[in-house]
Amino acid sequence: MMDIASGFMQGLATAMTGEALLFCLIGVTIGTLVGALPGIGAMATISIVLPVTFTLKPLIGLIMLAGIFYGAQYGGSIASILLSIPGMASSAVTCLDGYPMARQGKAGVALLVTSVSSFVGGTVSILLLMLLAPTLAEFALRFSSVEYFLVMFLGLMGSATISSGSPVKGLTMVVLGVALGTVGTDVNSGIFRFTFGTLQLQNGFGFIAVAMGLFGVAEILSNVGKPFAMLVSAKSITVRSMLPSRQEARACVMPTVRGTGLGALFGFIPGAGSTISSYMSYALEKRLAKDPSRFGQGAVEGVAAPEAANNAAVQTSFIPMLSLGIPTDPTLAILMAAMIVHGINPGPQFITEHAPVFWGLVASFWVGNVLLLILNIPFIGLWVRLLSVPYKFLYPAVLFFVAIGVYSINNDPFDVYVAGLIGLGGYLLVGHGYPPAALLIGLVIGPMMEEHLKRAMLMSRGSFSIFLERPISAVLLAVIGLVAASTVVRLYRGRSRLAAPANP
C-alpha cells in the first residue's frame, strides 16, 4: 500500500509540472473535439499526432496521447445529446435519452450529468488501476475466446431490450446489425463475404459510416418538413437550466455507481469494452427502474449510467496494456507503439522497470479527468446555444460535417455513399419504431462474436462442452440463462396482466 501511495504521489508531482499539465490539457481538448466531431476518431488522431510526440519527453508525449484517447469518450456524448449523432460506438446509447432531454430543453442538464458521471466513472477506474493493476491483469488473462463470446452474447441480449418500443423490433435491428457485420473478410479462412468484388468492403461496413447514416442522415431526414424552427430558444439558456433538479441528481447516483462497476469490469474486453459496457449498463438501468417506460423519453439515468460505464471501461482498458503488454484496442496498440518507439516496453517489467513513467501516466489520467470536468462545464452553455440555431442552417451544416467526417476515415467517397444509403434505409426503419442503437451494437459485436465462437470451437476441437468446462464461462452461461428466464417471465406476466382486465 505504501508503495502505491508513494508511487502515486511521485507520479502526481510529475504530472502536475507545467509541461505535463499543458500537454495533458492539449491532449484532452483535442480528444474532446475529436470525440464530438463525427468521422475522425481517437485512433486516427493519435496516429497523426504521434510524430509530434517524438520531439517531447516520452512521458509527456504519452500523457498527451492518452489524454486524446479518454478525452474522446467525454466528447462522444456531446453530439449524441445535442444532435443524436454518436461520436463513437460507446456514445450511441447516450442518444436514446440524451437527445429527448435536449428536445425538452434540458440539454444543459444532460451535458452536466454526462460530465460528472464520466468523471466519477473515470476516477474510480483509475483507483482500481492503481491498486489492482496486476491482479486485474491476471484476471483478464483468464478470459479467452470462450468467455468473450458469452459476454458479447450477454451484451447483445441486453441490447435487444434497450428500445422503448417492442422488443421484437429491437431484436430485429440487432440481428440486422449482425447480418451487416458478416460483410467483410472471414478471420479463419480469409474468404471475402458479400463484398461482391468491391475492394472497400473487404473490411466490412465501416462502423462510423453506418452510425452517421443511421443516426445523422436518418434523423435529419425525419425532421424535414416538421413545423418547429429550432430546438431551443436562446432566451431559455441560463445557468439555472443547466443544473439538474434535486430529484434528478439523486436519481443519478446509483446508476453512475452501477455503470462504473460494469465499465470497470468489462473494460478489458478486446475491442468492445466501452461499447458493451455502455449498452449493458443502459439495459441494466432500464431493467432495474421502477418505471421503465421513462427510458427513451429523457430519463436522466439513461444518460448517467452509460457515460459512467464507458469512461470507466476506457481507463481499465489500459490495464492489460500496461501490465501485460497486450493492447485490447487498436487505439491502445498505437499508444503501445508510441511507447515502444520511445524505448519503453509495456509489459510485466514495465511497472517495475519504468515505475516513474507508470505512475506519472496514471496520475495524469486523474489530472486529465479533472481537466475535462473543468473544461466541459463552461462549454455546456456554448454547446446548448448551438441548438438555438434554426434548423434550416443547422442541419445542412451537420450533414456537411458528417460527410466530411465519414470521408476523412479512408479518404474514400465510398464510405459517404454507404452513410447516405444506410441513412435512407435507416430513415424508413427508425420512422417505424425500429431502434437504430440496437443495429449498431449488432454491427460492432456480431463479427467479434463470430470470431470468438470459431476460435472457441478450434480450441475445443469442435466440442461445445468447453463452455461448461471453464469456470468463468460456466458462470456467464448461468447469468445468460437467468437473464433469459427473467425476460420470459416478465413478458408472460405482462401478457397475463393485459389479459386480466378482460376478465371481471
Place this chain on the structure above:
Amino acid sequence: MKRIVPALMLCAATLVTAFPAAAQGSYPSRPIKWIVPYPPGGGASVAARLVQEEVSAQLGQPIIIENRPGAAGAIGTMEVSRAKPDGYTMVILTTTNVVAPAVNPNWPSDTMKEFVPVATLIENSSILTVNASIPAKTVPELVALLKANPGKYNFGNAGVGGVNHLTTELFKRLTQTEFTQMPYNGTGPMVGDLLAGNVHATFESPEAVMSHIRSGRIRALGVASTTRIPTAPDIPLLPETLPGMVNVSFSGLAAPAGTPRAVVDKMAAAVAAAVKSPAVQQRLRDMGSTGGRLTDDFGRLMQTEIDKWKAVASESKIVVKPQ
C-alpha cells in the same frame, strides 16, 4: 455591382494559386508524399514515421505520410502503382506485397513489375516462441513433442495468408508435424492468448514478443534468420537445426516503375543516411530489427521472398480466396 468586382478579383486570385507548380530544377522541389496502404498505427506507419523527419532534413523538402488503408493494403498499393513516376509519390511496401501474390489469386498488383525498390526501413525475422508451460526448451524437443501429440497443439498466427501463417506452414513441412493453426485478427489478441496458454506456440516479430520473453511467460526457441538478433544473442538460429527455415518481414520504401534512376538513388541515399542516424539505429535495435537495405539489394530480397512464399503456398495449398 459593388460586390462583383472584389468577388471577381478573389476568384482570379484563387485561380492563380490553383495552377500546379511546375517541377523545375533538381529533385525534390516540392513536398513528397509517402503512401502507407494500412491504417495508422501499424508497423508500416511506424517505419515511415521513424525516418520521416531525418529524410525531410536530408532532402530539404517535407515528407508527407498519408494513410490509404483498405483491402489489406491493395488500395494504397494500387494507387501508387498508377501514380506519376516523378518521385513525388512513393509507397511503403511491406511483407504483404511479397506474400499476398502467393496466396491471393485476386491480388491486383505485381510487386516487382510495378515498383522500383528504394530502401528498406525496418527488417526483421520471426521468432518461434512457446508458452512457458510447454515442456520443450529446444527445437528438436518441440518437434518430438509435436510428433508425439499430433493435432494437440495450437500455433497462433496474426492473420490468415500473412507471413507468419506461411512461416508456420513452412515449419510444418520442414518438420513433418501435425498441429492446429489458430488465426487471429492482429498480433495483440494472439499474444494475449499465447500468454494465457490458449495458444501454445507462434512465429512472431521480435517487437511483439521480446518483452514477454524477458518476463519469462514465453520461451524463445529460435529466430528464423541466418544472423543473430543483437539485443538477444542467446536465441538460437532456426536454420541451424531446420535448413531453409528463414523468413524476412519488412517495411520498405518503393517508387512507381519508371521513376528516374537518379531520383530513386537520391531518395535511397537520404533514407540510408536517416537509418544510420543514432536515434533510428537505437530504435531499430530496440525492435530487434535492422534497416537500410538499398535499391537492388532490396529488390533481390523481395524477389527471393516472393518465390519462396509462392512455393510454400502452392505446396500447402493455401489460397485466400475471395468470392
